[in-house]
Amino acid sequence: MGYPFFFAGRRAGRSRLCVGIILSSLLLCACAREELRVKASQYRFKLDGENYRLRSITSEGESKFYNELIGAEFMAVDFDQDRILDCILLGEASLEEAQAIYEYGLNELSKENKLQLRMPTAKRYQHESNDLRLEIISFQRTNGQPFNEFKITGARQMVTPLLNVFVDRNADGTLDEVLKGAMALEKAQAQYAEMIEAGLQRQALIRTNGMILVKEP
Known part of the structure; x- marks a missing residue:
């Protein structure tokens, strides 16, 4: 990252x-x-x-x-x-x-x-699986509801790793848009859902007001 x-x-x-x-x-x-x-x-x-x-x-x-x-x-x-x-x-x-x-x-x-x-300050949850580095980042808009970004990078690629980025506009567990990369939204959604389930079990993510967000450190 x-x-x-x-x-x-x-x-x-x-x-x-x-x-x-x-x-x-x-x-x-x-x-x-x-x-x-x-x-x-x-x-x-x-x-x-x-x-x-x-x-x-x-x-x-x-x-x-x-x-x-x-x-x-x-x-x-x-x-x-x-x-x-x-x-x-x-x-x-x-x-x-x-x-x-x-x-x-x-x-x-x-x-x-x-x-x-500059060191990152957003709330992040990271996990590596099958040579992929997966990351969920939760953002809080100043005048709106939170949203999540889901990033997928090659864990073993040290120089210019392949990067795919998706956005979950409502932080409801459903990806809405591809921001960067060639991975299909449907494939990314499956990995996003698996990571959410794992994150909830590990208490790294929380459910609140119908949203799934990275837990405060």
Whole structure:
């Protein structure tokens, strides 16, 4: 499993600023009463003639952070900076399309040595089976209900392991969409169901309000 990425960018008055990504203006509106102080940097790039921005936002004390991808007609967010977009906040773009753009932008940042690592903070449950590393990650939206991501990677592939990512929008045990990879949703669902059953038995997962979530550590 790779660690989350954020990037070092530029801000007026400073030649270089290292920050992480956390709160978009949309998410901050829901938390206005908390009066969180945030820092942000951004990176602009072009792909197929279209302009895009990557924004990295972090709260004071680095207690919260995430990345945003902003295009002319959409905004997407990577809640835990693991290089996988988690949802489209605005617009009609598909996650698969946005993910390809996001990876291109991150690769451009990497070429400029502006990507940095941050330890993950999302709740995770991991398991290895038949040379596969399976992972369920539970996210809590600021202004919505939780959701899960299900990741499948090759456990023995040390360099650029094959990665498949799926989303369970309602955290109800049913995968809804392929975010990345070529594995069929039906095949992933079978593995997801098996992992949920094992996680519940091991008390690594919990059922609450009709949802299945990774248990707090």
